[in-house]
Amino acid sequence: MIEVEGVSRRYGRHLALDDVSFRLGAGSVIGLLGANGAGKSTLLRIIAGALEPSQGCVRICGRDTVTERCAAQAQVGYLPETAPSYRELRVSEYLTYRAALKGLARGLRSAAVERVLAVAHLEEVAAIRIEQLSRGFCQRVGMADVLLCEPSVLLLDEPTAGLDPNQSRELRELLRELGRTHTVVFSSHVLPEIQAVCGQVLLLERGKLVLAGALRELQESAATSGSSEACASTCSVLLRLRDPERRAATLLAALDGVSGIALVEDTGEELQLRLQLARSRSVDQQLEQLSLKLIGAGIGLREVRRETLELDDLFSRLSPPQEAPK
Amino acid sequence: MSGFVATLRRELWSFWTSPAAFVSLTLFLLVQGFAFAAVTTAAAQHPELAELGLLTTYLGQSLFVPAGLLLLCPVLTMRLLAEERRSGTLELLLSAPVSTLSLVLGKLSAAWLNYAAFWLPTLVFPWLVGEGEQGGALLLVSYVTVLALGAMLLALGTLLSAVGRTPMLAAFLSGTSILTIVLLGVGEQVFEPGPVTAVCHHLSLQAQLSEGARGHLSLATLLLDASVVVFCCFLTVRVIDSWRRE
Numbered sequence: 001m002i003e004v005e006g007v008s009r010r011y012g013r014h015l016a017l018d019d020v021s022f023r024l025g026a027g028s029v030i031g032l033l034g035a036n037g038a039g040k041s042t043l044l045r046i047i048a049g050a051l052e053p054s055q056g057c058v059r060i061c062g063r064d065t066v067t068e069r070c071a072a073q074a075q076v077g078y079l080p081e082t083a084p085s086y087r088e089l090r091v092s093e094y095l096t097y098r099a100a101l102k103g104l105a106r107g108l109r110s111a112a113v114e115r116v117l118a119v120a121h122l123e124e125v126a127a128i129r130i131e132q133l134s135r136g137f138c139q140r141v142g143m144a145d146v147l148l149c150e151p152s153v154l155l156l157d158e159p160t161a162g163l164d165p166n167q168s169r170e171l172r173e174l175l176r177e178l179g180r181t182h183t184v185v186f187s188s189h190v191l192p193e194i195q196a197v198c199g200q201v202l203l204l205e206r207g208k209l210v211l212a213g214a215l216r217e218l219q220e221s222a223a224t225s226g227s228s229e230a231c232a233s234t235c236s237v238l239l240r241l242r243d244p245e246r247r248a249a250t251l252l253a254a255l256d257g258v259s260g261i262a263l264v265e266d267t268g269e270e271l272q273l274r275l276q277l278a279r280s281r282s283v284d285q286q287l288e289q290l291s292l293k294l295i296g297a298g299i300g301l302r303e304v305r306r307e308t309l310e311l312d313d314l315f316s317r318l319s320p321p322q323e324a325p326k
Numbered sequence: 327m328s329g330f331v332a333t334l335r336r337e338l339w340s341f342w343t344s345p346a347a348f349v350s351l352t353l354f355l356l357v358q359g360f361a362f363a364a365v366t367t368a369a370a371q372h373p374e375l376a377e378l379g380l381l382t383t384y385l386g387q388s389l390f391v392p393a394g395l396l397l398l399c400p401v402l403t404m405r406l407l408a409e410e411r412r413s414g415t416l417e418l419l420l421s422a423p424v425s426t427l428s429l430v431l432g433k434l435s436a437a438w439l440n441y442a443a444f445w446l447p448t449l450v451f452p453w454l455v456g457e458g459e460q461g462g463a464l465l466l467v468s469y470v471t472v473l474a475l476g477a478m479l480l481a482l483g484t485l486l487s488a489v490g491r492t493p494m495l496a497a498f499l500s501g502t503s504i505l506t507i508v509l510l511g512v513g514e515q516v517f518e519p520g521p522v523t524a525v526c527h528h529l530s531l532q533a534q535l536s537e538g539a540r541g542h543l544s545l546a547t548l549l550l551d552a553s554v555v556v557f558c559c560f561l562t563v564r565v566i567d568s569w570r571r572e
Contacts, residue, residue: 011572050420052570073423080421084414088340100332101422145418 001026001183002153007056009042016042018207029179031194032187034204040187041081044155048078060153077151081158083142087131091122091141094130102149112148120144135162156186172197235283236307237275242300251297255290257281329424333432341440350401354444361390362451381452385468386539392531395479396504402440403483404497406433408490426563434484441476464541471538478551479504481558488565507531
């Protein structure tokens, strides 16, 4: 659906994106993370065809965003960071104009506008000038605009900025729903939001793509390896046990797939162990086996927990604070 | 095509729903009304002007018409692209699946229609003094000249709106350019006859208006105006496309 190959972008001497490559398929919600100035907005603008890459190419549904710009852009709905709009127009007028600009046939425009007004909960303000709306409503107008021609790719730059918590929750639900049929890429600084909605993340650090993959795997692998490698070979599991005879470590070491055992805490009455399980086998099956083994040996199994790194920890580990540019 | 029509309609709608449009129209008509009244008064005192015809004197001899162009064209074009850039809506246009040329033509056409709408009420002037019924062809040629000149200056203004980063800067650049053209036209009277005066004559707004107001429609002049429009549109498209690479 989206193919980004070796994309670099310079603004004068400043390298905003450096050899970024990834591919995204249909039906997923992808979070684009990165500190300010990491290149998130530049990347979204390049995918939307509003900017040309200095090097590399972007294809949307197989169409190049430079050589087949209009065909590629017809597949994309793009919401810029500040959700700009023509503030002198009424909401319905603005959306009708945008539908016309995107090439929607005259007979289909009013139905499309009504549909997106309903989706974005804007029916009550349809006849109001955009300049009279709050920032949250303006954001929703931008969201309605994005959905107008039912594009297969949605690019949203900080879509929840300016929304109240209820509106943010509604938008998250909408994104989740859209993610079943569309490719949704959205950037946000609100990490719980990414965590709540996205199945995959892309992390940009000073213009470089340092992380890409399924969110859960990334969190688990980062917790395990403490590195930025996207595909660590093991999964970290924490066990809390009642094991007065201290037999658990020996039993677990004999199991297939256990590549490491470390003592986390020993309170005398309770023991905490961290296991490294091989990803080459099903982690769920390994957890079942080790639980049966421990219980069968009369060891009190109080907790089994896969360790994942919270996204904000992951973010701060992989994207350390930057020095102000000189 | 959809981009052209959508842009044209949006520009017209945005312009005519703003109070600024009606304030500008009122001021423009006041100035032109004053100019025509001044011509009428002068013709009462100078019979040679009355012989020439009031419409010919008003459109061809009065300095108020070039002055009107100098003020009107920057006002009509200053926001076309500079305002899109300033307000951030440019990103919406650049990410829309439409050709840059259709955007530029849509905006220029809207400005030209607005320009025509400003001149439209002045058609009443010849009728007020009884010249309307006699000189239909003269009226037509005079106003075709005004519209052709307008297209040229508006295309220049559209280009400068793309170059200027703010509407005020665009208006300043456009106003300065038109003033330069007006002053080049003055060169026709200043220099000795020769190639320089020939160039000044071709570029002179006053000369074009004067010829048109006498009922002479020169193909060379129309071609010059059309060439400037095409060249300015070409450059404007190039400037906008360069924004994608900036």
